[in-house]
Amino acid sequence: MAEQGKGTSYISGKESRRITRFNRRVTRKLEKQRADASKDPKLYTTKMEDPENIVEFDNVCTYFFSDVGVVKAVDGVNFQVPRHSTVGIVGESGCGKSVTSLSLMQLLQRPSGQTVGGEIRFNKGDGSAYNIVNTPNSIMEKIRGNQISMIFQEPMTALNPVFRIGEQIDEVIELHNPDMTEEKVKARSLEMLDMVGIANKEGVYNMYPHELSGGMRQRICIAIALACSPSLIIADEPTTALDVTIQAQILDLLQNLKDRLQSSIMLITHDLGVVAGMADYVVVMYAGRVVEKGTAEEIFHHPAHPYTIGLMKSKPVVGQKVDKLYNIPGSVPNPVAMPDYCYFRDRCEMQCARCSGKYPPEIRISGTHVVSCWRYMEEGKVLGYPKSVDVSTL
Numbered sequence: 001m002a003e004q005g006k007g008t009s010y011i012s013g014k015e016s017r018r019i020t021r022f023n024r025r026v027t028r029k030l031e032k033q034r035a036d037a038s039k040d041p042k043l044y045t046t047k048m049e050d051p052e053n054i055v056e057f058d059n060v061c062t063y064f065f066s067d068v069g070v071v072k073a074v075d076g077v078n079f080q081v082p083r084h085s086t087v088g089i090v091g092e093s094g095c096g097k098s099v100t101s102l103s104l105m106q107l108l109q110r111p112s113g114q115t116v117g118g119e120i121r122f123n124k125g126d127g128s129a130y131n132i133v134n135t136p137n138s139i140m141e142k143i144r145g146n147q148i149s150m151i152f153q154e155p156m157t158a159l160n161p162v163f164r165i166g167e168q169i170d171e172v173i174e175l176h177n178p179d180m181t182e183e184k185v186k187a188r189s190l191e192m193l194d195m196v197g198i199a200n201k202e203g204v205y206n207m208y209p210h211e212l213s214g215g216m217r218q219r220i221c222i223a224i225a226l227a228c229s230p231s232l233i234i235a236d237e238p239t240t241a242l243d244v245t246i247q248a249q250i251l252d253l254l255q256n257l258k259d260r261l262q263s264s265i266m267l268i269t270h271d272l273g274v275v276a277g278m279a280d281y282v283v284v285m286y287a288g289r290v291v292e293k294g295t296a297e298e299i300f301h302h303p304a305h306p307y308t309i310g311l312m313k314s315k316p317v318v319g320q321k322v323d324k325l326y327n328i329p330g331s332v333p334n335p336v337a338m339p340d341y342c343y344f345r346d347r348c349e350m351q352c353a354r355c356s357g358k359y360p361p362e363i364r365i366s367g368t369h370v371v372s373c374w375r376y377m378e379e380g381k382v383l384g385y386p387k388s389v390d391v392s393t394l
């Protein structure tokens with residue numbers, strides 16, 4: 001939308017003022033629509049397409065109305081998280097993994113960040129669902145930390161440095177269980193410390209975050225996230241800040257606790273090794289869209305999309321000697337001005353004549369395996385095209 005000079009990101013003063021006016025008008029309107037919708041339970045209550053799923057993302061579009069134009073960070077994303085399963089979300093930096101999870105938690109930076117299209121259905125347990133996009137904040141406060149919780153990448157910044165560990169776990173339990181006595185809250189906090197494998201639980205309960213190692217801090221973050229037995233845990237790069245041996249311990253712990261609490265995990269990472277070891281299903285994202293999804297076996301052993309094939313090729317293999325590790329040529333297109341054709345085309349080594357046409361549809365190539373690539377047009381069933389929102393109509 002920005003009137004930019006050829007090959008540059010220059011925006012004239014006039015264009016910049018026009019973008020600011022447009023952003024102000026649209027975000028005000030969207031905020032008002034959301035406030036109105038959140039007053040009417042009919043507008044934020046819906047039904048799960050499949051009651052066996054805990055979350056369904058249905059053509060979700062989350063855009064940022066930024067100073068340089070509209071960034072379509074998540075644009076027509078479709079995938080499900082089945083109950084009691086781990087779904088890995090992979091893709092290179094900036095492809096929209098975190099924005100997808102923040103949309104589910106309603107933690108986007110507003111008013112500039114807005115979910116402008118689609119539905120995010122969160123199962124209430126009986127097949128009926130909240131459409132998170134319109135759910136009022138008063139209900140979101142009960143869902144966050146209680147039914148859906150999040151573990152972040154950097155455990156030091158996720159914990160408050162001025163409060164003792166015990167106080168920070170107690171706070172979450174008290175918030176969601178206002179009738180619990182102080183003794184019971186403390187007992188539950190100690191139980192959680194025990195569950196996440198902290199040996200000296202009474203001692204750690206009284207410590208500050210800086211007195212713990214990185215691995216211990218991440219265990220505390222997991223204890224806080226799981227204190228209310230959530231039905232969905234979002235782990236956004238949970239082990240990136242930790243060394244490899246601690247990484248394996250934390251992932252094992254997360255997987256064990258998930259089974260014990262009968263939760264599901266949405267595991268966001270760019271580390272394919274982590275996903276391979278843990279996930280039941282894998283969703284591959286590229287430039288704000290899902291390009292392939294399927295079981296971990298399908299994605300790792302039979303990748304179909306040229307981007308996924310490239311990701312697999314760029315992974316080092318133990319015992320295999322190579323002079324130079326493969327890397328996918330080129331870079332992701334400018335998020336403010338996405339092309340009309342396949343977003344991967346300019347980097348794709350397998351493109352054909354059809355690839356210059358419109359963006360490819362989602363094609364089912366087996367019961368669980370779906371890919372967005374023209375090469376599979378004859379081999380599978382077309383499910384539909386991702387639905388982008390035309391911002392000029394907002």
Ligand SMILES: Nc1ncnc2c1ncn2[C@@H]1O[C@H](COP(=O)(O)OP(=O)(O)OP(=O)(O)O)[C@@H](O)[C@H]1O
Binds near residue numbers: 073096097098099100
């Ligand atoms: N607050 C914001 N304002 C404007 N644009 C944003 C904002 N937050 C994210 N974006 C844009 O949205 C896109 C997706 O970002 P996101 O954080 O989801 O990437 P990611 O896949 O999680 O990457 P990483 O692996 O580096 O964490 C990026 O182009 C980013 O620049």
Ligand code: SF4
Binds near residue numbers: 306307346372374
């Ligand atoms: S649609 Fe064409 S350009 Fe896009 S990934 Fe498939 S083969 Fe490559």
Ligand SMILES: [Mg+2]
Binds near residue numbers: 097098099236
């Ligand atoms: Mg991220």
